[in-house]
Amino acid sequence: MTTFLFWNLGGKPLADRLARMANNFGVDVLILAECDVAPGVMLETLNREAVPMFHHHPGQCERIAIYARFANEFLPLHYETERVSIRRLSLPDTPEILIASLHSPSKLHADEFDQYEFSRRLSGIIQDSEGKIGHSRTVLVGDFNMNPFEDGAVSAGGLHGVMTREIAMRESRTVQGSQHPFFYNPMWALFGDGREDPAGTYYYAASGYRAYFWNIFDQVLLRPAVLPYFRNEDLKILTSDGVETLLSEKGLPDKKTGSDHLPIIFKLRL
């Protein structure tokens, strides 16, 4: 079993809270966006109590920082851009998994077309990587800066994330003569207040006519080939670091003591 945590730290010095989460929730791989904490400081903080200790997995991707409880040779780099890092998770006696991490352009600086175009290009990069490596056991995780229902996330030309396993297990569909592989996007099930989890990972009360209030920008998408290793109950939006809450009194992400995003945690039963 390998446990992953993704969190957009919002540029905050949250190493202590992250270390608490890593220890309390048994996290093996930390994938971070907007992490301004120096790798040395992060390692020192994470490894105060961690057994086994975390290693930093450096790369050229400026927007993503990765720490894992195993050495670099088990998570080698395959492809990187400023916003995307694709690594091969090759642990002993387990099937190799491609871990693609991303921090998509913010809605503050990119309109819907830009975001769609980013997703379309990302989809091409992932398919190209899968073709070169020879399997499609791919997990895509990060801050998408878009909801699961937006064009870049659902369109066949984009990431093609669908809301049920049953559809995803069809593997692909053909649109106007071109075949497009599916991702399963389990985040759909986490919207709204029908569960104990918060209604999203990011809260924004827009002043215009259209306001979702809660958004799920922080997501994990899985290819059908990874689904045998994933159970929906192993995916959660975290509301605490295991000791202290990440929410304000109003039940929103507490920006004073944490980030404006809530972390997501998921496991792969490899």
Added chain:
Amino acid sequence: MTTTERNLWPQDLFTAVDVQRTPLALLREQATLLGEQTKNLVEAKVTTSVEPSLPRNFQTLATLIGSSTNNSFVQKFSLVSTALGNYTYELFRVAHPVEGYPVKVFFQDEEYVAILEDELIGVLKMIFAHEKTRRVIQAMIAQSQS
């Protein structure tokens, strides 16, 4: 034909009896211990390569104690900081025959010979406590935190 008859290898060949730890095992152990003590801010990596022969001025000694002189192993012991984008500093290297000992250690333009495991441990202690080693490790830690 029975298994015993087919297998011509002596049965006690694969049982380790009172064997010295190999230089590689010793170095790997020390590499792991460094990472643990620095919280992985500075790790050590041991990489192995094979050379066609032992260093020339080392061959006589190896022959004297009955070790092979061809196809020597070279273990490179490097300090690595992943927090500094995988910055790597080669601290020392060890050459030895396939039998493991004797070893020749190359550190800071000096060469040290060890015939037994205990002697190699002594050389490693000297290297790890050396001012140069201290300075490099402390500088790597300081830079990774800024």
